Amino acid sequence: MSPAEPATLQMSAPDINDDDIARVVEVLRSGRLSIGPCVDKFEAMVAEYVGARHGVAVANGTAGLHLCMRLAGVEADSEVVTSPFSFVASSNCILYERGKPIFVDIDEETFNIDPEQAAAAVGSRTRALLPIHVFGRPAAMAELSAVAAKHSLVVVEDACEALGAEYRGRKVGPLGKAGVFAFYPNKQITTGEGAVVVTDDDRWARQLRSLRNHGRGEMGGWLDHERLGFNYRLDEMSAALGVSQMSRIDALLGLRDAVAARYHERLRHVDGVRTLAPARDTTRMSWFVYIIRFDDDLPRDEIAQRLAAMGIPTRNYFPPIHLQSFYRQQYGYRAGQFPVAERVSSSTLALPFHARLGESEIERVCAGLAEAIDAVARRRSGR
Numbered sequence: 134m135s136p137a138e139p140a141t142l143q144m145s146a147p148d149i150n151d152d153d154i155a156r157v158v159e160v161l162r163s164g165r166l167s168i169g170p171c172v173d174k175f176e177a178m179v180a181e182y183v184g185a186r187h188g189v190a191v192a193n194g195t196a197g198l199h200l201c202m203r204l205a206g207v208e209a210d211s212e213v214v215t216s217p218f219s220f221v222a223s224s225n226c227i228l229y230e231r232g233k234p235i236f237v238d239i240d241e242e243t244f245n246i247d248p249e250q251a252a253a254a255v256g257s258r259t260r261a262l263l264p265i266h267v268f269g270r271p272a273a274m275a276e277l278s279a280v281a282a283k284h285s286l287v288v289v290e291d292a293c294e295a296l297g298a299e300y301r302g303r304k305v306g307p308l309g310k311a312g313v314f315a316f317y318p319n320k321q322i323t324t325g326e327g328a329v330v331v332t333d334d335d336r337w338a339r340q341l342r343s344l345r346n347h348g349r350g351e352m353g354g355w356l357d358h359e360r361l362g363f364n365y366r367l368d369e370m371s372a373a374l375g376v377s378q379m380s381r382i383d384a385l386l387g388l389r390d391a392v393a394a395r396y397h398e399r400l401r402h403v404d405g406v407r408t409l410a411p412a413r414d415t416t417r418m419s420w421f422v423y424i425i426r427f428d429d430d431l432p433r434d435e436i437a438q439r440l441a442a443m444g445i446p447t448r449n450y451f452p453p454i455h456l457q458s459f460y461r462q463q464y465g466y467r468a469g470q471f472p473v474a475e476r477v478s479s480s481t482l483a484l485p486f487h488a489r490l491g492e493s494e495i496e497r498v499c500a501g502l503a504e505a506i507d508a509v510a511r512r513r514s515g516r
């Protein structure tokens with residue numbers, strides 16, 4: 134690499150400070166590396182922050198969603214109504230219990246599951262609704278809750294991208310039966326791997342604690358296994374990092390808000406690019422990734438390639454789940470079945486985004502984007 138060539142930017146980065154490091158080291162020195170006080174504390178902090186009665190920490194978001202599907206009573210041939218515009222885990226968790234994801238298309242404004250189509254998809258085998266608060270914008274919880282009440286369905290929120298997001302003034306997570314927050318390093322806070330399931334339901338909380346811990350009895354002895362469980366526990370080092378991160382959650386979300394605001398300001402003047410704004414009923418958006426949407430005539434993939442050549446990474450969040458090769462091969466899905474999700478997916482692009490992305494880096498991304506769009510225009514006009 135020549136010295137003049139700028140380094141490749143990071144797509145995402147966790148925000149780790151000296152306190153975070155000290156807390157993890159403290160756990161290592163204590164010798165108590167699993168089932169200890171940090172997990173309890175972390176669960177309590179997340180639950181309190183989102184206004185839930187209980188928080189149950191688990192190994193990752195996928196594990197949390199899986200346990201929720203089990204508690205929702207999903208079994209062979211059960212149906213769960215969900216969105217194809219998500220990370221694959223929100224559908225895989227249904228398959229783990231041999232249930233069937235029933236995909237319905239998304240709302241073009243919010244990118245979240247369309248509640249009317251969700252209502253129409255409910256049948257006699259439907260057990261649950263699984264909305265995803267995509268990119269930190271809440272799904273239409275009031276409408277979905279009404280559908281669930283009418284048909285006695287469980288609502289599980291995939292809030293893995295939405296810690297701190299508010300729907301009509303209330304934090305997401307405990308708005309359904311349970312909600313799952315994930316803490317992979319690109320999320321709003323991180324524990325490395327890890328997640329917390331929140332719920333107001335005492336019975337669910339007890340069963341989640343048992344299921345994550347090999348199905349151990351809630352009261353009985355250590356080796357009394359009452360049900361088929363899993364080892365989905367979160368370790369103490371991860372939980373300690375979570376405690377430290379949660380103690381500055383407002384600051385972390387504030388930094389992300391500021392980066393998003395800078396992008397907004399700068400991209401307002403770039404032709405052919407639309408930015409995401411808080412949608413209907415979103416009283417607070419919690420920025421997970423920074424997504425732009427291109428006008429229909431702009432070639433998203435070519436622009437992404439041109440940016441990559443400038444050392445600016447981008448991601449196609451998300452390729453719809455029904456078009457993932459496993460889903461196509463196993464279940465026969467094909468392009469055209471969920472046109473809004475497919476259209477949104479093929480016209481959006483995630484730009485580098487994290488709490489510490491500096492002004493000059495944002496400037497570099499935006500200038501690169503304008504240059505890439507210009508290059509497309511020049512190629513087309515043969516100049």
Ligand SMILES: *Cc1c(COP(=O)(O)O)cnc(C)c1O
Nearest residue numbers: 193194195220222293294315317
């Ligand atoms: C991150 C994420 C998950 C959980 O991911 P893990 O890597 O298992 O923690 C689930 N659903 C969505 C929509 C996500 O973005």
